[in-house]
Amino acid sequence: MELLRFTLHYGGHLVVPGLVAYALHRPRWKRAWAVMLATWLIDLDHLLAEPVFDPNRCSVGFHPLHSAWAIAGYLGLLLLPRARVAATGLLLHVVVDAQDCLWMGS
Numbered sequence: 083m084e085l086l087r088f089t090l091h092y093g094g095h096l097v098v099p100g101l102v103a104y105a106l107h108r109p110r111w112k113r114a115w116a117v118m119l120a121t122w123l124i125d126l127d128h129l130l131a132e133p134v135f136d137p138n139r140c141s142v143g144f145h146p147l148h149s150a151w152a153i154a155g156y157l158g159l160l161l162l163p164r165a166r167v168a169a170t171g172l173l174l175h176v177v178v179d180a181q182d183c184l185w186m187g188s
């Protein structure tokens with residue numbers, strides 16, 4: 083089960099943005115994918131927590147850049163054409179993190 087959870091989490095962070103970039107941003111999908119992968123930087127907010135990494139802590143709603151306010155901001159960024167790719171990556175990131183929360187306690 084842990085291998086499946088790990089695969090869905092990191093595969094989701096890596097593969098899903100690639101598929102979305104390929105579907106929505108051809109022919110420059112690799113650039114869009116790179117921008118979406120850069121949104122992993124929001125995980126720097128884990129450095130504010132103690133412990134920094136806890137596999138049984140749900141990031142969504144706990145860390146500042148994974149909060150409801152941050153997610154609302156990411157939704158707002160969708161309105162700005164120049165920020166749309168990054169916003170899509172940020173929202174995909176949070177969705178992948180949220181599915182990981184479903185595994186906790188199982």
Ligand SMILES: [Zn+2]
Pocket residue numbers: 124125141148175179
């Ligand atoms: Zn995260």
